[in-house]
Amino acid sequence: MEHIKDVLSAASRGILDSLRGFFLIFTLDREIELQRSLKRETKNKIIRRAQMTTPKEPRILHRTLQCSLLNGGVFCLSIFAFNGIVLPLIEALLTFSFSFGGQLNAAQWVWSWTSPVLSATFSTLWILPLFVLSKFVNCFWFQDIADAAYKYSRGRPQLLPSISKMIADMLFSMVIQALFLVQAMVMGLLPIAVFNGLLSMLHMCLLYSLYSFEYRWFNEGWELPKRLTHIENHWPYFFGFGLPLAILTSIPSSTLVSGNEARPTTKANNYPLRLFSPVVALANTIFNRTIGRSRST
Known part of the structure; x- marks a missing residue:
């Protein structure tokens, strides 16, 4: 019973931290500027800004809006176009084709298995590559947000020791996330009602x-x-932290700040879920058979 209480408490804490980040994004720029002003006053290095004609746009909020427009716009528009235009058009054409022979029941039966196949194909051939592309394109913008939030709350970042190690870590992380997304899609296709969705x-x-x-x-x-x-x-x-974002996927970048500001609870750790293990093993196999083989030759 105590373990269940810890799990529920940790999930609730994650949800609250994630929601807090949605609102923190609008005030963090002001707090960072206040912190910088206090440091300048302490060091007697106050810079006069009276001659500045136009104020600078808040960096974190500006970057967040850029990421939201790019990711949310592309994802939302493509999903809306597919579900609201492409699928209904295909269904209408299919029904129209079968209507000449009076086989509307056959059309419904064909559509019952055609629709999931088309949705899975769209997710695999469009959503997944788009996810990887957005990860690569926006990594610089996201890093700006994370760096500013991290410097505000913790100070100077302590990065990995070498550039090559940083690049390798980033590439391997992209592969892991892409494979894990595929694993999530496969879980959703399991023929087990309710459980597959959860x-x-x-x-x-x-x-x-x-x-x-x-x-x-x-x-x-x-x-x-x-x-x-x-x-x-x-x-x-982390389940609780990611739950609001899983529901409101149109706001993909706002939790980046809350991820820098949150304090993850470590109480409920008696039953770890090794859900990343399959994709890590697969990614290691892919890298060993490609990069590892090229190095050996």
Whole structure:
């Protein structure tokens, strides 16, 4: 009973921290400027800004809006176009084709298995590559947000020791996240009512948490295995943290700040979920058979 209480408490804490980040994004720029002003006053290095004609736009809020417009706009428009235009058009054409022979029941039967296949194909061939592309394109914008929030709350980032190690870690993380997204889709296709949806939701919550906290842990010098193990060991908190983002996927970047400001609880860690283990093993196999083989030759 105590373990169940810890799990529920950790999940609730994660939800609250995630929601807090939605509102923190609008005030953090002001607090950072106040902190910088206090430091300048302490060091007697006050800079006069009376001659400045136009004020600078808040960096964090500006970057967040850029990321939200790019990711939310592209994702939302493409999903809306597919579900609201493409699928209904295909269904109408299919019904029209079968209507000449009076086989409307056959049309409904064909559509019952055609629709899931088309949705899975769209997710695999469009949503997944778009996720990887957005991860690569926006990593610089997201890193700006994470760096500013991290410097405000913790000071100078402690990055990985070498540039090559940083690049390798980033590439491996992108592969892991892409494979984990595929794993989440596969869980959603399991022929088990309700359970498949819950399991897929759990995967997406952990993926969103990794996506949000990764920049903070990267600034702390954590390598990818440590980041994944930490999420698996404390999955109740990260499930709760990623739950609002899994529901409101149109606001993808706002929890990046809350991921830097949150204090993950470590109480409920008695039952770790090794959900990342399959994709880590698969990614290791892919890298060993490609990069590892090219190095050996």
